[in-house]
Amino acid sequence: MSGGVDSSVAAALLEEQGHEVIGLSMQLYDQSEGQTSFGSCCSIDDLHDARRVAAVINIPHYIVNFEKQFHERVIANFVSEYTEGRTPLPCAHCNSDLKFATLAERARGFGADAVATGHYARVDSDAGGRRQLKRGVDASKDQSYFLFSLTQEQLACAVFPVGALPKDEVRAYARQRRLPVAEKPDSQEICFIPDNDYRSFVSKNAPEAVRDGVFVDENGHVLGSHTGVHRFTVGQRKGLGLSAPTAAPMYVLALRPADQQVIVGPKASLEQTTLTASGVNWIADEPAGSLRVETQIRHHHQAAPSAVRSLGDGRAAVIFDAPQLAISPGQAVVFYDGDAVVGGGWID
């Protein structure tokens, strides 16, 4: 229970269905006054909201301290990905490595059969009993992309009560149950970086990795200098600060942290038709050959027609029917068959 409307409604729905519900909120970073103030998700105010919701629906509520685990499994990865020239996706790590790992284990420790969250996604079983992960009914809120790394075992204990509802019905239900968070705005940013300034966060957490470097074009010509590759993501156009004017707008094409280079070029050079991925998790059966899928390469991306095949060792290759813009290493690539997640991995 993050204190937001979605997980609050998830708890209230389960309570109304007659389940024995135990509310848990995760404390993920130091909340003491006088420390750097963190977070919209699970900040002190959000924990307060979660507690009030639990009181309204009359369920026990506990705050579990995962500061150490969150730092090890989510923040450390987030920082190192940026310093290695990649664009991380911390929410996916938090889901598979914390919520449906440590948190789920804790919950089983005191007798819970399942772990429910407020994600917009659905879990089904196919005829053979294999779990399927599906997009939430509300396409604009769908979060299945962030859940691709859940294993069959994790999906077996996962429950997403709001996945079958459109957002406006979730809010309407919250009002009907008089939940004190019914009108609370949705959270947007990364929870541990409330001001969205990920660059300062990375600089502060990995000062040794922050080094000056240069912009170069595709032919190796130096176009200016910058203060660290962690400040850039593939596809970025704004805020480059090139020293000389260029004929066409320039985009970040690639990051080379080894020599502190940011490769820039015209928009056309951002287009790619293939990618490979590692750490692939197959939710459906691992395909024997090439499989037609729709492939999504970031959260707000229209999944594109493509073919995927497994390369073994948790790796996969994707060929798109049409070129895609700004395929970013470090982001998740998720393969869909209609609404169902076939699998996904991390873009190389």
Next chain:
Amino acid sequence: MRVYFDYNATTPLSGESADAVMRATRDIFGNASSIHHFGQQAKAVMDDARSAVATLVHAEASEIVFTSGGTESDNFAIRGAAEALESTGRRHLIASAIEHEAVLNTLRALARRGWRTTMLPVDQSGIISPDRLREVIDADTALVSVMHANNEIGTIQPVAALAAIAHEHGALMHTDAVQSAGKIPIDVRTLGVDLLSLSAHKFNGPKGAGVLWIKRGTKMQPTVTGGKHERNRRAGTENIPAIAGLGAAATLAARKMTAEAARVSALRDRLEAGVLRDVSGTVVNGARDPRVPNTTNISFERVEAESLLIALDLDGIAVSTGSACSSGTLEPSHVLKAMGLPSHRTQNSLRFSLGMFSTEAEVDRVLEALPRLVDKIRGLSRKTALA
């Protein structure tokens, strides 16, 4: 049946104390500083309470200053003494590493304002050795503050010996007796201290009422300034209902102390022996003697204390672990850390604290539940470790 074994956090009101609070709330509204009939009624309630508390700790009534609770009393003791002694040039404060945050954070605040502070270390017994104080005290020391009984493990500190050392060096001695007052006999003269804090809600009185006992003649600066209440020592219109409840709690504690200490310590010992017998990989933290009669702190090998605490609560059993931070989550206990316990033992310890309404049936209920819940949690962590 819900079991409440968290008396060191707070206690339920006794019937006597609840009645006193209710009566004072309903019938007495006067300001104790007023000269007229209504003021005299309020003053009479305060006088009774002051005498009752004085009797509990063998002090003079005039030495009792009412405060809002243990935290204010500790703040008043340390800040009030520090400020009063500033002109003497003494700029050094000593406390033990296992004090309550009310003492530790007050010292830290003064350290930021230029005071030198020293924390006395403690060994695995959880008892401060007077030798450690001898090593660090000097002619600059203004005040030594060592708690009478520790809130997490219950160990009783050699306050009289420490006070003698403090006085040899011309320093004042304060003891935070929040966890001992009402549980074990206290005689302020025998303890030899100058300042003693206590709190009503730790011995079946109401929240929001505490006392700082100030030995007659001790120079103090008030920390709450205003009118001439409490003989210029603590300003503000007095909280008469809470003070009435405090007085009733003190009277009851003094009357029943011998019998209650024996009864509660028998229950605690039964619980402790049962846990050590029925749950493998358990060990009691800190010395078992001298210890307040109601407290035991036990580490459960291979069990995250947070999980066990929640599992117990879902089973209807309330205990605690470490110190709760503002948001209600758990942090490794600074007390167990200071005792030098390895981190796994500071992360898997639970505190059971019993009191006035605890029964043998409750102890047996906990002894029935604990092995079952611990097995379940251990089974899962074994599975995860293998996976």
